[in-house]
Amino acid sequence: MSTDSIVIVGVGHAAVQLCASLVEAGQEHRVHLLGHEPELPYQRPPLSKSFLKKADEPTQLLREASWFEQAGVKLSLGQTVQAIDRQAKTLILGSGATLGYGQLVLATGTRARTLPGWPAHASNVRLLRSAQDARALRAAIGACQAVTVVGGGFIGLEVAATCAALGKAVTVLEAGPRLMGRAVSPALSAHVLAQHRAAGIGIELATELGEPVFHEGRLVRLQAPTGAREVDLLLVAIGALPNAELAQASGLACDNGVRVDAGMRTSDPDIWAVGDCAQFPLGSQRWRLESIQNAQDQARVAASRLLGGAAIYRPVPWFWSEQGAMRLQMVGLTDAGPLQTVRRAGPQPGALSLFHYQQGVLRCVESVNAPADYMVARKWLESGASPDPKRVADAGQPLRSLLPLA
Ligand SMILES: Cc1cc2nc3c(=O)[nH]c(=O)nc-3n(C[C@H](O)[C@H](O)[C@H](O)COP(=O)(O)OP(=O)(O)OC[C@H]3O[C@@H](n4cnc5c(N)ncnc54)[C@H](O)[C@@H]3O)c2cc1C
Structure with a gap:
């Protein structure tokens, strides 16, 4: 060539x-x-x-x-x-x-990351990254009654919500103290936890997985010091x-x-x-x-x-996730410093947006079922605008009216 x-x-x-x-x-x-x-x-x-x-x-x-x-x-x-x-x-x-x-x-x-020390193949233990993985997972979900999801990150929670909507008994086991802990604010974690629990998904935080017990190529249970957990189908979704x-x-x-x-x-x-x-x-x-x-x-x-151009990558990153009835939308990044978080109620029950400021500057916005507020916030962040936090909190005031958009 x-x-x-x-x-x-x-x-x-x-x-x-x-x-x-x-x-x-x-x-x-x-x-x-x-x-x-x-x-x-x-x-x-x-x-x-x-x-x-x-x-x-x-x-x-x-x-x-x-x-x-x-x-x-x-x-x-x-x-x-x-x-x-x-x-x-x-x-x-x-x-x-x-x-x-x-x-x-x-x-x-x-x-997809795997669980250290677990055998590579057990017929009812699945990973999800490719279409091939998804076809195998879909067939396994169809054939089971209960799904255990290891990992309370985006993919684990999306699959958990999908399985719950299909009528499966779903349990999410998360090792950390909160859901989506690497990617979202504590306030959003808490909101999403409450919504999933209200929808009937069992979620255990700061939980120890225990020792896997296999029989004839299948995972049958997780043996933790606190007791045994029977397994029907298990998805490993740990990043x-x-x-x-x-x-x-x-x-x-x-x-x-x-x-x-x-x-x-x-x-x-x-x-x-x-x-x-x-x-x-x-x-x-x-x-x-x-x-x-x-x-x-x-x-x-x-x-x-x-092609000889000079573009540079300087994004205001954004992301979305769909978890049952919740559409999560996030834009911006925060660094390690302290956050001032302003809550703004969304248009329907359970909807909200969280505006995160650092040193008085808007850095990141997280929304649940509030796409209109999210879109305004995204434009603000992309243009470097930072509205007054007190006015943002007033859900009666349309966001668009606070600062002119480009
Ligand atoms: C189940 C799932 C749900 C997701 N949901 C969302 C979402 O809601 N919103 C969102 O923003 N993002 C989501 N993501 C993340 C998003 O899909 C990824 O960020 C995106 O796919 C990254 O694109 P990529 O091209 O970098 O990598 P990929 O899409 O992973 O493509 C990489 C390709 O490279 C191939 N490859 C690797 N090594 C080699 C090699 N040595 N030789 C040849 N080929 C190789 C791989 O097989 C793969 O096909 C999701 C991801 C998954 C798995």
Whole structure:
């Protein structure tokens, strides 16, 4: 392959957005997309939500096969990249073949974390990352009465709410003192906990999982000092690890992900990284985010750079999660300092928005079933506006009226 070729490893959200941005720019680079998964690139968010509800629900494709053909993008599915030879500027593929690159983009995402010390395969213990995982989980949910979810993060709670809606008895076991503890404020954790419990989901916080007891390839119970817990189906949803081994083995700088600069370039000037696997600078810290916004916006920045532009990634990150009747929307980031939180009631019972200020400046907003307030807050944060906290708290006052929007 000639030196003007761009090879992208991974066929997820970041990789496909990067292709789309390159194609939209109309440049004459040859683009080759390679991914480990055998199926056409698809949306991951529905896998813990609508996809689990109906046995015949298909995946939602990011692009049809014909789009790649028409765009002249070569798509190689079911191809795992085993190694990068940076001297020779080639990739070593699982098939043993080699592939040259001019510029290389790593969009390798993350993989689900497993429980240390547990055997790799038990028929009723599941992980959720890919469409293949989701199909297996869906079939298992259909065949069980009770679901135990280990991990009270976004994916665990989404699956818990979906299973509860399907009439299953659901228990969530969370090791930490609150739900979604790494990603949301204590006030939002408490609100979501109350809503899930009211919907009949059993949630145990600061809980010890206990020793797993297996019989004939199945997990039958968890044996904790406080007693035994029978298991029908168990989902392990304890977070994700970046797929950074490929980068690390080739000598690229890595640190909880592949280290990139604000233009998504790694420590090798011809290699870039985007999406869940990339660890990037923002403000005084380095971050690695797992969200669609992050994957897509980083891909846009990388496309600009690959085409000679000077874009930098300086986002106001946003995220959403659907948990039963709750639609959670979050925008902004807070750092380690103290927060001043202002509550604003939403339009219906159970709806609210939490406005988090640091040193008098609005930094982050979390909403539950309050999309209109969330959209106003997002525009404020994107434009650096910071309304008076006292006025924000007054739910009788439309948010839009507090500060003019661009
Ligand atoms: C169940 C679920 C629900 C989610 N819900 C939400 C949500 O509601 N909102 C939200 O914002 N985000 C959500 N996310 C997160 C979101 O899906 C990710 O942030 C996004 O997929 C990241 O895109 P990516 O391209 O970086 O990685 P991925 O989409 O993970 O794609 C990476 C691809 O690279 C492939 N790959 C890895 N290593 C290699 C290799 N060596 N060779 C070849 N291929 C390789 C992988 O197989 C994978 O196909 C959810 C994720 C999951 C799993």
